[in-house]
């Protein structure tokens with residue numbers, strides 16, 4: 001039973017799924033591990049109808065699973081607080097959107113602290129996550145720095161103030177020392193472009209060694225990095241060495257990790273103070289699981305920053321956790337325009353996204369377009 005009053009007789013009537021093509025404003029290049037990420041990103045959208053009300057959101061649930069849920073009582077889907085029960089969490093985004101629409105509340109006001117359930121607006125810091133290795137075709141480091149500075153300036157013009165830079169060029173795509181030198185020059189270039197106030201994060205996608213990490217941190221002390229993400233595959237001994245060295249050098253970038261195939265000990269290490277920011281994926285780990293984890297991390301003063309890239313929906317959904325998790329850091333903003341998906345309730349201004357007061361996740365779907373795409377790419381079960 002949920003705290004939100006759902007009529008007893010309401011049952012899952014219909015579940016639909018479609019893939020909606022989307023496009024980034026600019027192609028995203030390689031990172032330390034992977035090749036070009038490109039410009040095309042699809043939104044995988046499921047929609048549920050219960051009691052004549054529809055909610056939609058990202059899901060990877062397939063037709064067979066959805067079919068088995070037709071006829072289930074709506075009250076079975078949620079716990080007392082309104083979180084989706086574990087069995088249905090693969091479909092939690094459409095269900096949370098639905099619940100918000102039924103309650104007439106945005107998702108963040110279903111789970112927020114007392115503060116958030118007052119009517120004062122909730123502003124969530126976000127960062128521009130688009131600074132990939134877009135420079136690998138350039139042999140001259142000065143030209144590479146200029147290119148990344150132009151990209152950072154584009155982000156500023158779009159309302160961003162905080163930026164994450166992909167680093168680790170020397171792990172795979174460039175010669176080791178040249179790659180490291182270019183990473184360092186680009187970090188300084190981006191700091192110069194964005195000015196003194198914005199946060200800068202770097203993300204090596206596990207492409208650094210411990211010693212390479214130290215070299216980069218020492219050479220970029222003046223750029224005041226906010227966090228260092230996935231320097232190398234998380235390892236308690238290496239991170240402890242890094243922390244001791246940073247303390248001695250007077251460097252205070254936060255250590256962030258956990259997005260990939262994270263160590264099962266990651267949360268424990270975070271609670272022990274080895275890792276400052278936990279980054280489990282907003283979909284792989286999940287929204288309701290994040291509410292639970294975030295509260296636990298809050299109790300140990302560990303920061304939360306769900307990973308979200310290349311999925312469209314995470315840009316909007318992730319920020320709704322900010323009202324429930326005190327240590328929530330940033331929305332990761334990977335802009336993708338998707339036909340049929342109206343995201344006009346969300347805007348980046350001065351490095352902040354103000355969460356919309358529209359019920360559910362605050363996005364709107366073009367019914368006719370969704371139905372066409374469902375016929376081309378997806379499925380429908382129920383009536």
Ligand SMILES: [Mg+2]
Pocket residue numbers: 203205229230259307
């Ligand atoms: Mg990352």
